[in-house]
Amino acid sequence: MSEIAELKVGDKVYKLPIITGTEDEKAIDISKLRGESGLITLDPGFKNTGSTKSAITFLDGEKGILRYRGYAIEDLAEKSTFLEVAYLLIYGELPNKTTLDSFTSDITKHTLIHEDIKSILDGFPSNSHPMGVLSSLVSSLTAFYPESLDPNRSAKDVDLSIRRLLAKVPTMAAWAYKNEIGHPANYPDNKLNYTSNFLKMMFAVPAEDYDVDPVIANALDKLLILHADHEQNCSTSTVRVVGSSHASLYASIAAGIGALWGPLHGGANQAVIEMLEGIKKDGGDVNKYMAKAKDKDDPFRLMGFGHRVYKNFDPRAKIIKKAADDVLDKLGINDPILEIAKGLEEVALKDDYFVERKLYPNVDFYSGIIYRAIGIPTSMFTVMFTLGRLPGWIAQWKEMRENKEPIGRPRQVYTGKNLTDFVPVEKR
Numbered sequence: 001m002s003e004i005a006e007l008k009v010g011d012k013v014y015k016l017p018i019i020t021g022t023e024d025e026k027a028i029d030i031s032k033l034r035g036e037s038g039l040i041t042l043d044p045g046f047k048n049t050g051s052t053k054s055a056i057t058f059l060d061g062e063k064g065i066l067r068y069r070g071y072a073i074e075d076l077a078e079k080s081t082f083l084e085v086a087y088l089l090i091y092g093e094l095p096n097k098t099t100l101d102s103f104t105s106d107i108t109k110h111t112l113i114h115e116d117i118k119s120i121l122d123g124f125p126s127n128s129h130p131m132g133v134l135s136s137l138v139s140s141l142t143a144f145y146p147e148s149l150d151p152n153r154s155a156k157d158v159d160l161s162i163r164r165l166l167a168k169v170p171t172m173a174a175w176a177y178k179n180e181i182g183h184p185a186n187y188p189d190n191k192l193n194y195t196s197n198f199l200k201m202m203f204a205v206p207a208e209d210y211d212v213d214p215v216i217a218n219a220l221d222k223l224l225i226l227h228a229d230h231e232q233n234c235s236t237s238t239v240r241v242v243g244s245s246h247a248s249l250y251a252s253i254a255a256g257i258g259a260l261w262g263p264l265h266g267g268a269n270q271a272v273i274e275m276l277e278g279i280k281k282d283g284g285d286v287n288k289y290m291a292k293a294k295d296k297d298d299p300f301r302l303m304g305f306g307h308r309v310y311k312n313f314d315p316r317a318k319i320i321k322k323a324a325d326d327v328l329d330k331l332g333i334n335d336p337i338l339e340i341a342k343g344l345e346e347v348a349l350k351d352d353y354f355v356e357r358k359l360y361p362n363v364d365f366y367s368g369i370i371y372r373a374i375g376i377p378t379s380m381f382t383v384m385f386t387l388g389r390l391p392g393w394i395a396q397w398k399e400m401r402e403n404k405e406p407i408g409r410p411r412q413v414y415t416g417k418n419l420t421d422f423v424p425v426e427k428r
Contacts, residue, residue: 009037023058040411051237052405056089056395057229061309066316068229069093077319082224083107083194086166086391089229090398103163104194110167111188111197113137114144117172121179130176130383131261137172139254141165151246158401161249162394169390170194173383174201180379195221198387203375215330216374219323223367226316227385229392235259235266236389236396241408243397256393257386266382269368272304273378276337276344284336286343294353304365305348306358316363324366327373341369 003018005028014037017029027050034040043049058067066073069088076085080094087095087103095103120140124133141164142148148161175185186201196212199220204210230236238259243252260266279289292300307314328338345361348354371381 007033009039012037019053021053023060034411040413042413046237046410051232051408052240052400053403054232054396054399055092056399057231057392059231059309061307062311064310064313064315066230073226073315074319077222077225077316080225081193082221082228082388083166085225085228086394089391089395090162106163107167107194108190110164111171111190113168113171113175117144118185121175121185124179126180126182128179129261130173130180130380131257131386133176133179134169134173134383134386135254135257135261137176138165138169138250138257141168141250142248145250148248148250158249158398162398165249165253165394166390170198170387171201173380173387174198176383177202177377177380180377193217195224199374213330215326219320219327219370220374222323223320223370223384224388226320226363227367227388229389229395233265234262236393239393239397240400240405243400244405244408246401249394249397252397253390253393256389260386260389261382266385268304268364269371269385270378270381272341272365272368273337273372273381275303276340279340280336284340286340286347290344290347290351290354293359302344302348302359304368305344305354305361307362310362312358313360314362317361317366320363320366320370321361324369324373327370331373333373335372338369338373341365 003020003026005016005018007014007016014033016033019027019029021027030041041049056069058070059065068076068085069092071088071094076088080088083104084095084100087100117137117140120137121133124136145161145164147153147157150157153161171188178185184206186204188197189200190197192200192212196217199212199217200210232240235256239252239256242255243249247255263271279286282288289300289302292298293302328342345365348359348361354360367384368381371378371384376384
């Protein structure tokens, strides 16, 4: 017999089912509470509210666990590729070689984008933020593929939209960067794999040879895997809510990009670099700033350390630290900003104050270091996050539609004026 929670309001007792997930997570089901009692629950920011049942990602912040479809993030980052993980998230199982080859081939066929999209791109000033450009270009796909607007499309048609999106977003992202720096856009090179193709579109310069460094491509592939999904966060919830209205996949993903753009969500690795630049400007004294971080009366905050979800350690940080070390060793960069970062890391991993409070370097700290090292500007950091999160958003949108979830419609507690008499303008 399932467990029951009881809510007593006055003399009335309401019985609420307790739902148990496959990892023994428990939730009180209040879906019928309003109909039975007229009451709603209030949970600002939905911090303690489960909006859906999902089989995609399991996250345990207390134990430092992250799994996609049951697979440990450590195994996926070490043994698979980003496109393999994308298939896993979207379709629920790891592909065999034939399936993966077909999936990869399908994506490769769609990396080009319609030439008319260049006209849209040309309309943006060169100082436009790449996230705004990317969101607009993704939304424009609804115009170039109007059949995507049909909410009752076949699974085959939806799969085509999925492949188009995975193929075209890296091209659009690279073009948004080229627009920002005033350079001509590079077309995809479909002889390269997914990550290497993106790097070449980003950094190749006309009339110059560009060879993708496998160490950099491997590090970026791992970063994309680590960012591929993260349960019901702000942008993922946005994609699901927008999609619940039967908006197209392209419109839903464009909304997710907008949500990710906010500095409280996708801007953490940018904040890391800005903090490091501030320390450098002040003389680069690592010990001074670690002391400031310990001083509760000092307004300085150490960015990229600890995590609001992971209470012991960020499992993604352990993986990407090795990739960051590999990139720095391979490139041999003499960058004072990166030297400061390494100094902060060294202190935080040994100092009792930081160890006891579990203020470890997180994935945002290391991703910021990698992006800086390979020449990606801070304005593009959130775009890189978008590339990684894309398959997770698609998987969440697809799951929500296949489960026939109802349209998202949060409630509120009204705190405004009571009924007020209207006074004509001449008497006010």
